Amino acid sequence: MADSNWLIEFPAMDRSDLLAIRKALDGAYKEFSRSYGDIIEGLFDPLLYFLVWFEKLLVNSPWWLIIAIICAIVYFATRSWKLSVGVLAAFVLIGYFGMWENTMRTMSIIFVCTLLSIAIGIPIGILMSRSDRVQSTITPMLDIMQTMPAFVYLIPVVMLLGIGKVPGVIAVVIYAIPPVIRLTNLGIRLVDEEVLEAARAYGANSTQRLFGVQLPLALPTIMAGINQTIMMALAMVVIASMIGVKGLGQPVLKSITNQYFTLGLFNGLAIVALAIVFDRVSQAYGKRTQKHLESRQS
Amino acid sequence: MTEVLIKVEGLYKVFGKTPEKIMPMVKAGESKDDILANTGHTVGLKDINLQVEKGQIFVVMGLSGSGKSTLIRHLNRLIDPTEGKILVDGEDVMKLDQKSLEEFRRHRMSMVFQRFGLMPHRTVIENVAYGLTVQGVDKKERLAKAQEWLETVGLAGYENQYPSQLSGGQQQRVGLARALCTDADILLMDEAFSALDPLIRSEMQDQLIELQEKLHKTIVFITHDLDEALRLGDRIAILKDGELVQQGAPEDILLHPATDYVEAFVKDVNRARALTVETVMNPPAHRITSSNIEKALQQMRTFKGDYGYYVNDDGYQGIITQKKLEAAAKAGSNTAIDEKLYEDVATISPDTVLEEVIPDSMESRYALPVVDDKGDLTGELPRSSVAEVLSGEQEKGG
Ligand SMILES: Nc1ncnc2c1ncn2[C@@H]1O[C@H](COP(=O)(O)OP(=O)(O)O)[C@@H](O)[C@H]1O
Ligand SMILES: [Mg+2]
Numbered sequence: 001m002a003d004s005n006w007l008i009e010f011p012a013m014d015r016s017d018l019l020a021i022r023k024a025l026d027g028a029y030k031e032f033s034r035s036y037g038d039i040i041e042g043l044f045d046p047l048l049y050f051l052v053w054f055e056k057l058l059v060n061s062p063w064w065l066i067i068a069i070i071c072a073i074v075y076f077a078t079r080s081w082k083l084s085v086g087v088l089a090a091f092v093l094i095g096y097f098g099m100w101e102n103t104m105r106t107m108s109i110i111f112v113c114t115l116l117s118i119a120i121g122i123p124i125g126i127l128m129s130r131s132d133r134v135q136s137t138i139t140p141m142l143d144i145m146q147t148m149p150a151f152v153y154l155i156p157v158v159m160l161l162g163i164g165k166v167p168g169v170i171a172v173v174i175y176a177i178p179p180v181i182r183l184t185n186l187g188i189r190l191v192d193e194e195v196l197e198a199a200r201a202y203g204a205n206s207t208q209r210l211f212g213v214q215l216p217l218a219l220p221t222i223m224a225g226i227n228q229t230i231m232m233a234l235a236m237v238v239i240a241s242m243i244g245v246k247g248l249g250q251p252v253l254k255s256i257t258n259q260y261f262t263l264g265l266f267n268g269l270a271i272v273a274l275a276i277v278f279d280r281v282s283q284a285y286g287k288r289t290q291k292h293l294e295s296r297q298s
Numbered sequence: 299m300t301e302v303l304i305k306v307e308g309l310y311k312v313f314g315k316t317p318e319k320i321m322p323m324v325k326a327g328e329s330k331d332d333i334l335a336n337t338g339h340t341v342g343l344k345d346i347n348l349q350v351e352k353g354q355i356f357v358v359m360g361l362s363g364s365g366k367s368t369l370i371r372h373l374n375r376l377i378d379p380t381e382g383k384i385l386v387d388g389e390d391v392m393k394l395d396q397k398s399l400e401e402f403r404r405h406r407m408s409m410v411f412q413r414f415g416l417m418p419h420r421t422v423i424e425n426v427a428y429g430l431t432v433q434g435v436d437k438k439e440r441l442a443k444a445q446e447w448l449e450t451v452g453l454a455g456y457e458n459q460y461p462s463q464l465s466g467g468q469q470q471r472v473g474l475a476r477a478l479c480t481d482a483d484i485l486l487m488d489e490a491f492s493a494l495d496p497l498i499r500s501e502m503q504d505q506l507i508e509l510q511e512k513l514h515k516t517i518v519f520i521t522h523d524l525d526e527a528l529r530l531g532d533r534i535a536i537l538k539d540g541e542l543v544q545q546g547a548p549e550d551i552l553l554h555p556a557t558d559y560v561e562a563f564v565k566d567v568n569r570a571r572a573l574t575v576e577t578v579m580n581p582p583a584h585r586i587t588s589s590n591i592e593k594a595l596q597q598m599r600t601f602k603g604d605y606g607y608y609v610n611d612d613g614y615q616g617i618i619t620q621k622k623l624e625a626a627a628k629a630g631s632n633t634a635i636d637e638k639l640y641e642d643v644a645t646i647s648p649d650t651v652l653e654e655v656i657p658d659s660m661e662s663r664y665a666l667p668v669v670d671d672k673g674d675l676t677g678e679l680p681r682s683s684v685a686e687v688l689s690g691e692q693e694k695g696g
Contacts, residue, residue: 192415192418194411194412194413194414194415195415195416195417195418197376197411197415198409198411198415198416198417198428199417199428199432200376200403201374201376201403201407201408201409201415201486202403202404202408202409202428202429202432202476202480203400203401203402203403203404203405203429203432203433204400204432205396205400208432212417212431212432213417216419217417217418217419290419
């Protein structure tokens, strides 16, 4: 009997009990998504419209205009000719190898995901930096978000919202947002105590302290967080393509199932190229905003 | 004349989770170390009472960890007390709500920090204008005003540098200009010069003294350096383990240290440079007021000396000795004292630093006459008192 060999075998719960639990939870969630799914989906409509509009904008504009705009942004953000020329070359090659449209789709989704992560992540990071209690509740949640396999939280999102762009964006944001939150929190906590005290001593209120001292001084750290977030969002592109996000991820997925090595390689390289562009540009921009950190000149 | 501007009464600060529960122990006189060991609470300040007068430089001195920073941060309520009262200009700072407290900090007090506390992402001129920025003064006006103060502290031309491009002394000048730029009448300076090289520090002290002569601010100055305290302070308070052990004029502290702790502080100070003649001279006991030689000799006999200081309606005239008077009386040619009888002794002024009169004092057989700028004799400085003060042989207490 079970009670005689519990030393050898783990005294696990009865199979039927486990099944009942799973059934109950799944049933409840299905019920929930059936009755509220439409409403929740409705809430995300503005996001969907924006996504579609932005993707169309990128895909339908003439390729040379897009390249010109991107290179101009890169130049003004970094003031580096070398980087701008590198970006130009990367996009020309991508287009030449027939991946232009998919690259634009991926770029649009990464752009939106990054914006969302910043818009949600920075305020959460600020809240965390203000209270140790909030920090100690949110930190484990971030740990879970980062370690839980992405497929696991794709399931409820898909159950609730079906397959498409919005669930894709949600999945990417969940995966990619932790660095912005963590590093905003860290950056603000690392601001020199005496500088902050000086602001208080001169009568700055909490808004003046936040925008005049804490955020500007935390900016390099926050920028590092944004950079990591972009990289993680790019890494999620392939997984997100499984739930209907179009872009460079889909050909990669296709090449896995059909064993098209070269197709996978090219699209993979295009993702890498995007990653390098985003990385270098956001880092160079971050550095340029920190003029005061330049070494002493005499 | 003297108006009390800042008044602290029965101030206690205990750091820790439940400071109120620890208060009875603190009041029962248990030591800081015992309380820390038994309860994990740190006694920051204990029963502080002090008054700062308007226009005064009030120095708070103590070793590291004695609670100086904690004390000064109570004045603008960067730290809230566990118990006690803080009155500024009769107003109870503890009663201010958040908004009034911010207004109070913007207009009444400004602060200079040990590690400067400048904002690294703002240029020098923006740093100086920071107080006005917080007040919402418009850009043109605040930069114009900041420019003025920047020039006052001698940093014109550095407007658009960042703090990290400046030396320590220059950075602290920016800190000082920032403090002055808000026109607050109270200046809190927490070890403002402690992080600077001795030479720069002394320059900054001079600059502060010079500014203070023009501006007449009320300054609370924290330091752990007695030389600095003596140089700047109109009044000095000494903290030990969160308690005020002595308060008084600089000479008081120097000449009558109240405890061993204060004495240890005082021991290393260069007294010759810290004390003025006035603080060590004796009252003028050997005064001769009669112009008649016979009567003068009689006066001299009453105070049992062999010389005296001849004073008439025009003030101090000179030192005369018994020997010369007797000789003159014998000769009998003249009955009145005249200039030929005076000894050749330099006079000194009461606010001269002791160091400068040491040579004269050591050479002279007589106690040096101390004469004020009106020409009156205000005291006498015998060689023995100088030697005594310099060797530190002063009785404790007082
Ligand atoms: N926020 C704090 N929490 C706990 N203890 C503190 C805190 N601030 C200061 N203290 C303690 O109070 C005492 C006085 O500190 P402080 O005022 O900084 O001394 P000082 O400025 O004279 O060096 C020290 O023992 C210090 O450890
Ligand atoms: Mg201190």
